[in-house]
Amino acid sequence: MTVRVQTADFDAGQEIATLRGADKRVGAVATFIGTVRDVNEAAHVTSLTLEHYPGMTEKALEAIVAEARSRFDILDALIIHRVGTLAPADQIVLVVVTSAHRGEAFDACRFLMDYLKTRAPFWKKETTAQGTRWVDARASDDDAAARWDPPTAVPR
Amino acid sequence: MPDSQTATSVTVHLVYLARLREAFGRADEALTLPGNEVSVTAVLATLRARGGAFGAELASGRAVRVAVNHALVGVDSTVRDGDEVALLPPVTGG
Numbered sequence A: 001m002t003v004r005v006q007t008a009d010f011d012a013g014q015e016i017a018t019l020r021g022a023d024k025r026v027g028a029v030a031t032f033i034g035t036v037r038d039v040n041e042a043a044h045v046t047s048l049t050l051e052h053y054p055g056m057t058e059k060a061l062e063a064i065v066a067e068a069r070s071r072f073d074i075l076d077a078l079i080i081h082r083v084g085t086l087a088p089a090d091q092i093v094l095v096v097v098t099s100a101h102r103g104e105a106f107d108a109c110r111f112l113m114d115y116l117k118t119r120a121p122f123w124k125k126e127t128t129a130q131g132t133r134w135v136d137a138r139a140s141d142d143d144a145a146a147r148w149d150p151p152t153a154v155p156r
Numbered sequence B: 001m002p003d004s005q006t007a008t009s010v011t012v013h014l015v016y017l018a019r020l021r022e023a024f025g026r027a028d029e030a031l032t033l034p035g036n037e038v039s040v041t042a043v044l045a046t047l048r049a050r051g052g053a054f055g056a057e058l059a060s061g062r063a064v065r066v067a068v069n070h071a072l073v074g075v076d077s078t079v080r081d082g083d084e085v086a087l088l089p090p091v092t093g094g
Helices: A012-020 A057-071 A102-119 A139-146 B018-024 B040-048 B052-057
Strands: A002-006 A028-035 A043-052 A074-082 A084-086 A091-099 A122-128 A131-134 B009-016 B028-034 B065-068 B071-073 B084-088
Touching: A002 A057, A012 A028, A012 A074, A012 A091, A028 A102, A043 A074, A057 A074, A057 A102, A074 A102, A091 A102, A102 A139, A122 B018, B009 B018, B009 B040, B018 B052, B018 B084, B028 B040, B040 B052, B040 B065
Parallel strands: A002 A074, B009 B084
Antiparallel strands: A028 A091, A043 A084, A043 A122, A074 A091, A122 A131, B009 B028, B065 B071, B065 B084
């Protein structure tokens, strides 16, 4: 498994090829790419700056991948998350999961993104014509992550 | 008795991230509290008592999470001398 935090862009095709390698057990590759939208809460976004907590970020992402491995029958997983200043249409995040079958690959990919959105220490600050502002967390992201909790779990 | 029992204060390295760093006007600072072991709640209460941006940002009901030595913890956990204690606004990555 691999997690990377970087300012540079990524080539999803190349990353997928590297993760698959020559592993003939792989029958499914699920990929998610998050990109910068130019509109958020009705204002036109001209740039987005992503900040993180160096030292904790990699550990948090590794813990999320480890959790996915314990829940789903996957072969390998990759998370790349960019930081720094990005423009609309730029790529922000890449998640790739390999598995023998599509069901586990789809589920694990979605799980990784839902947990990353609520547990990895990244923060977005957007710039519009009105100035800059920190993006607020969304309750819908908590709801998405909570879908993966067992029904009996106590809310955190 | 272990040596730590002879200590009379705990000094932690506070780290403020994102919105909190800007609101507090600093990225980090050292904070010393009396005792051998103090709770996260006590650390937050000390900062909140400063008033101003600290009082506003750490008011009850504000969603602030705490990481001790790079791991998220609950407010009932304790911190020890030398720990890195980070205050995190709700995360918005992805």
